[in-house]
Amino acid sequence: MASARIPFPFTAIVGQAEMKQALLLAAVEPRLGGVMVFGDRGTGKSTAVRALAGLLPPMKVVPGCRYFCAPDDRSPCIEGCRDKAGKRTEEASVPFVDLPLGATEDRVVGSLDLERALATGEKRFEPGLLAKANRGFLYIDEINLLEDHLVDLLLDVAVSGTNIVEREGLSIRHPARFILVGSGNPEEGELRPQLLDRFGLSVDVRTPTDMGDRIEIVKRCDRFDRDPAAFVAEFQDSEQATLEAIAKARKLLPKVQVADEMLGLGAQLCSAVGADGLRGELTLLRAARAQAALAGKKEVKRTHVAEVATMALRHRLRRNVLDDTGSTSRIARAIAELIPA
Known part of the structure; x- marks a missing residue:
């Protein structure tokens, strides 16, 4: 592909x-x-x-650096590339x-x-x-x-x-x-x-089951293989929009606030699904903050937590011999109970 x-x-x-x-x-x-x-x-x-x-x-890099060091990185390069290059930069x-x-x-x-x-x-x-x-x-x-x-x-x-x-x-x-x-x-x-x-x-x-999706995937792959440049040009606008969304979110991320209520909600979710350790809660916090930044919001809301909870927690659940519905279903039930639509 x-x-x-x-x-x-x-x-x-x-x-x-x-x-x-x-x-x-x-x-x-x-x-x-x-x-x-x-x-x-x-x-x-x-x-x-x-x-x-x-x-x-x-990205801007120090010329000749084997570690792709950033010119504005304050930490010293182990090979002194930044000192040798002076103010010169190049793109990679x-x-x-x-x-x-x-x-x-x-x-x-x-x-x-x-x-x-x-x-x-x-x-x-x-x-x-x-x-x-x-x-x-x-x-x-x-x-x-x-x-x-x-x-x-x-x-x-x-x-x-x-x-x-x-x-x-x-x-x-x-x-x-x-x-x-x-x-x-x-x-x-x-x-x-x-x-x-x-x-x-x-x-x-998973392999798509929708026939329309399967056909569209094959058509797009075939068009890309025959003329990659023309195919890429078709998606130039959507690619640029995605790039701008990432750039804006990175800039906004440090300003996104997380209220204690959202931290409590994350803890409740992790407890409800039986997630091991506290790494799940920290990941849930970071993922929800990034989700809010992508949405252009300066504060994490309950919907942001719900949108990332499955991705952040599904691989941290202990096996429950009394519940064979799978981790994704267990998280979905917890979200429905704690974050009603």
Whole structure:
């Protein structure tokens, strides 16, 4: 569903409203902790992430910096790129890194440049995929098949925004602020609850059952494959509108207020559905604030909490042997009781 040169337009994706909304929330509020997408193969999961990355405007970077450092970032660049570049800047596309399942830990976090070490005797760090994803998106398909220690490492870095590498006599700390998106098919293995809980949002995607949607998806993919530039031009206005909405929401986000009443509502919801720990309440708060910002509101309302509750909580629920209706249904019932329409 995507061209190697031109990404499929984000607003041209048919259906999958919950997945697209979760990605928009993560783009507005990176502190959400990423998005986990469960669903069938071939439902546009990677296409949606790549499309959102392609939609965002080019970012200003320090020329020659291997970590995509921002020129106005006050923290020092580990290679001194900002000092060497002076006031010069350049533009780069928002990174989209697709992490392969077979990736080693060295490839992910970075390692000693052995070729340079052997040739010159100099110890030099070779950045890994986390450095390449800085200020962009890191996408992991079939994350439930990735080794647990790598998933744990990725989540740690995603939350802290810093990658720390200490090996072979090297001690490196570099920025790695990215939006982590994982996807997987539950039929091929589940992610451990302890790791799943650390994702901010979770969404389910399914193969469309509506015949009209299925036909429209095939038609759009075919038109895009035959003439990507012409197809993208058709959605230029809607793409620009989405881009402006993200920009406005990012600017408004720090000003959005959350009353104690909304915090209490979040706590009631988490308690009612049996969410483990307090991470759900914090995520619910951040997601509701981002939802309000996208709506152009300066205060979180009950409707904003209701709109994000399922995404923020469905993967944090304990299994209830007396209730086999599923986490989504349990959350829907709690929302109906606590936030009546």
